[in-house]
Amino acid sequence: MAAATERIGLIATASTTYSYPWSLARALGTLDHLSRGRAGWNIVTTAPRAAARNHGLDESPDPATRYQRADEYVDAVLRLWDSWEDDAIRLDRGAGRYVDPAKIHPPRVDGRFVTVEGPLTSPRPPQGYPVLVQAGSSNPGRAFAATYAEAIFTAQQQLEDAQRFFTDIKKRTADAGRDPEHVKILPGISPFIGSTETEAKALEREFNELTSVEFGLIQLEDFAGAKADPAGLDEPVPLELFAGAGNVDDNTWSRRQVVAGIVERERPTLRQLLHRLAGARGHRVVVGTPEQVADAMEEWFVQGAADGFNVMPPYLPGGLETFTGTVVPILRERGLFREGYTGHTLREHLGLPRPGNRHVEPPG
Numbered sequence: 001m002a003a004a005t006e007r008i009g010l011i012a013t014a015s016t017t018y019s020y021p022w023s024l025a026r027a028l029g030t031l032d033h034l035s036r037g038r039a040g041w042n043i044v045t046t047a048p049r050a051a052a053r054n055h056g057l058d059e060s061p062d063p064a065t066r067y068q069r070a071d072e073y074v075d076a077v078l079r080l081w082d083s084w085e086d087d088a089i090r091l092d093r094g095a096g097r098y099v100d101p102a103k104i105h106p107p108r109v110d111g112r113f114v115t116v117e118g119p120l121t122s123p124r125p126p127q128g129y130p131v132l133v134q135a136g137s138s139n140p141g142r143a144f145a146a147t148y149a150e151a152i153f154t155a156q157q158q159l160e161d162a163q164r165f166f167t168d169i170k171k172r173t174a175d176a177g178r179d180p181e182h183v184k185i186l187p188g189i190s191p192f193i194g195s196t197e198t199e200a201k202a203l204e205r206e207f208n209e210l211t212s213v214e215f216g217l218i219q220l221e222d223f224a225g226a227k228a229d230p231a232g233l234d235e236p237v238p239l240e241l242f243a244g245a246g247n248v249d250d251n252t253w254s255r256r257q258v259v260a261g262i263v264e265r266e267r268p269t270l271r272q273l274l275h276r277l278a279g280a281r282g283h284r285v286v287v288g289t290p291e292q293v294a295d296a297m298e299e300w301f302v303q304g305a306a307d308g309f310n311v312m313p314p315y316l317p318g319g320l321e322t323f324t325g326t327v328v329p330i331l332r333e334r335g336l337f338r339e340g341y342t343g344h345t346l347r348e349h350l351g352l353p354r355p356g357n358r359h360v361e362p363p364g
Helices: 021-034 049-054 063-081 139-148 159-175 197-208 213-224 254-266 270-278 290-302 318-333 346-350
Strands: 010-015 039-044 089-092 097-099 131-134 151-154 184-193 284-288
Touching: 010 021, 021 039, 021 063, 039 063, 063 139, 131 139, 131 346, 139 159, 151 159, 159 184, 159 290, 184 197, 184 290, 184 318, 197 270, 197 284, 213 254, 213 270, 254 270, 284 290, 290 318
Parallel strands: 010 039, 039 131, 131 151, 151 184, 184 284
Antiparallel strands: 089 097
């Protein structure tokens, strides 16, 4: 993909729970070099028991332990990317010197969960760091994001909830000593688009009819922790199925709360809920004309609920082609979307600064 494209960002998901900082830092740093500064890292922790068993463990660590490890892990990766100063390479053929050893700094990390001794064996990435992306909306996830994240994928259904999340993250970021403008909040949106609203609803219905009930029930249990009775497919989802889900301000399992909110507000049947979650997985589904989809996006952007969006077409490539061919022109007409690229790196596309190296004094 890096070889076949020139501007598109390449964001890879990698877990801090079952991998090693040195290997990951080298791999993502290499991708940043190969793409000339278009790499990003979607930082995740891993919870499923099946994943633990694939790595020789009976259970995954509890959430608190996973985030403690993630904190040490990301800090170690950043130190590895800083282990070469930007001007470390000398290429002095006469002296037979490739680099200046004084400009290479072994990180020597010795933490509770992570230990790293030596520096990377490759130069600092073109972006300084690949863009750091994170998707957790629980309170531990928010605290982690405030420290490290530069872009956040999040799932909200209601404008008010999205505004509350947006405000909370920006405040936490400022409290952590970072510029809130350097954290981009990107709610997920899954658009069914038709030339008329009736056509869009028919498209949504067509896709709903293709879904698997059996898989939907497994998915519901997997990411919302709710085991439903398939005998009640056409009955309203019992409210008690999500009892104890908590609220948007005091949470440990954020996606469960999103689904609980859908059930409480809309009182869907189990079949309707499974349809709702089949493609968007708890993200917001918008059904309508290109103008209606653009209106929905503009409202959230203008009302302080989003810096941008993680667009999740319900089918590919047609859903993406319809969105870019019909919605994007409307957003451009409204002055909400750029007419062309103004930079080459992923950081430049997102309006993010290039981080300095911790071993170099900032100018001035």
